[in-house]
Amino acid sequence: MMKKDDFMREAIAISIDNVKNGGGPFGAVIVKDNEIIARGANRVTASNDPTAHAEVSAIREAAKKLGTFNLSGCEIYTSCEPCPMCLGAIYWSRLDKIYYANNKVDAKNIGFDDSFIYDELELKPSERHLPSESLLRTEAIKAFEMWDKKADKIEY
Numbered sequence: 001m002m003k004k005d006d007f008m009r010e011a012i013a014i015s016i017d018n019v020k021n022g023g024g025p026f027g028a029v030i031v032k033d034n035e036i037i038a039r040g041a042n043r044v045t046a047s048n049d050p051t052a053h054a055e056v057s058a059i060r061e062a063a064k065k066l067g068t069f070n071l072s073g074c075e076i077y078t079s080c081e082p083c084p085m086c087l088g089a090i091y092w093s094r095l096d097k098i099y100y101a102n103n104k105v106d107a108k109n110i111g112f113d114d115s116f117i118y119d120e121l122e123l124k125p126s127e128r129h130l131p132s133e134s135l136l137r138t139e140a141i142k143a144f145e146m147w148d149k150k151a152d153k154i155e156y
């Protein structure tokens with residue numbers, strides 16, 4: 001029976017291997033019933049995918065393996081405190097718990113600063129550094145109305 005420290009050591013080992021293999025210093029594993037069911041490494045630069053963070057990669061693998069979009073009953077061990085994107089992905093995938101090793105400040109100290117995104121979330125869209133503008137809401141709302149009335153929808 002593996003313990004929490006062993007799961008985290010696996011996430012850390014992935015992060016160390018990933019640095020050796022040209023990726024960012026981040027690794028994650030997802031555990032279900034005391035067993036690692038998915039592993040993820042940061043492959044942003046290696047695969048030219050800005051969303052390929054370790055946690056998102058592990059979530060994709062776990063969901064594929066289990067054949068579900070709902071990962072309740074699973075826990076994630078990540079070598080670093082999740083960024084806002086990964087935190088959102090973890091909430092959407094309904095994981096039960098997050099364990100992390102390095103924290104946001106440790107990441108910031110080596111050039112991975114995500115505090116600007118947390119800061120942006122506090123602001124109204126019109127006040128953020130990234131401009132955003134609403135267009136064609138009256139046309140887009142049709143899909144929402146269809147969804148709302150759909151009898152056989154798969155809710156998530």
Ligand SMILES: [Zn+2]
Pocket residue numbers: 053054055082083084085086087
């Ligand atoms: Zn992330």
